[in-house]
Amino acid sequence: xxxxxxxxxxxxxxxxxxxxxxxxxxxxxxxxYGVDGIIASWIVFFLFPGVSLxxxxxxxxxxxxWKQKYLDEQEPxxxxxxxxxxxxxxxxxxxxxxxxxxxxxxxxxxxxxxKEATLAAMRAETEAAARREATNRITxxxxxxxxTxxxxxxxxxxxxxxxxxxxxxxxxxxxxxCEYCGTVLxxx
Ligand SMILES: [Zn+2]
Numbered sequence: 001x002x003x004x005x006x007x008x009x010x011x012x013x014x015x016x017x018x019x020x021x022x023x024x025x026x027x028x029x030x031x032x033y034g035v036d037g038i039i040a041s042w043i044v045f046f047l048f049p050g051v052s053l054x055x056x057x058x059x060x061x062x063x064x065x066w067k068q069k070y071l072d073e074q075e076p077x078x079x080x081x082x083x084x085x086x087x088x089x090x091x092x093x094x095x096x097x098x099x100x101x102x103x104x105x106x107x108x109x110x111x112x113x114x115k116e117a118t119l120a121a122m123r124a125e126t127e128a129a130a131r132r133e134a135t136n137r138i139t140x141x142x143x144x145x146x147x148t149x150x151x152x153x154x155x156x157x158x159x160x161x162x163x164x165x166x167x168x169x170x171x172x173x174x175x176x177x178c179e180y181c182g183t184v185l186x187x188x
Pocket of ligand 1: 161179
């Protein structure tokens with residue numbers, strides 16, 4: 001069982017003073033001091049410490065009671081305080097929840113926009129590919145480079161007349177009448 005505050009100080013103080021009262025009368029006959037000396041000694045060594053202890057216990061008890069009273073008075077305020085704190089925490093929790101929801105909505109919107117952009121890019125690419133294909137169908141492919149070497153440049157030729165057999169030098173693509181028989185000579 002828990003004793004009230006200061007109980008043991010008071011109890012020991014009383015016991016100490018009483019112990020002096022029991023011991024001192026028994027030592028009275030043997031001691032060389034007079035009754036006055038013994039009473040003074042009892043006051044100094046037993047009564048004073050005992051009373052001090054009792055006073056200390058009383059103060060302690062009183063302090064304890066004040067503290068208790070103070071706590072009792074504060075109790076409603078403490079309760080109110082705790083309620084306010086709980087309310088605040090609740091509001092904070094709600095705020096956090098709202099922020100979280102807003103963030104989630106923002107994230108969803110961002111993802112949606114990203115998806116939209118990707119789809120648009122894919123559509124644009126597909127259209128570009130289709131356009132490229134159509135252009136390729138319309139314009140014929142460029143002719144392959146010819147593998148035959150270019151014809152050598154034409155040179156003057158010595159031709160014999162089919163009419164008289166006279167020889168004549170003709171320039172490329174030139175045609176002349178034979179100066180002997182009048183036959184037309186053609187460069188070929
Ligand atoms: Zn001729």
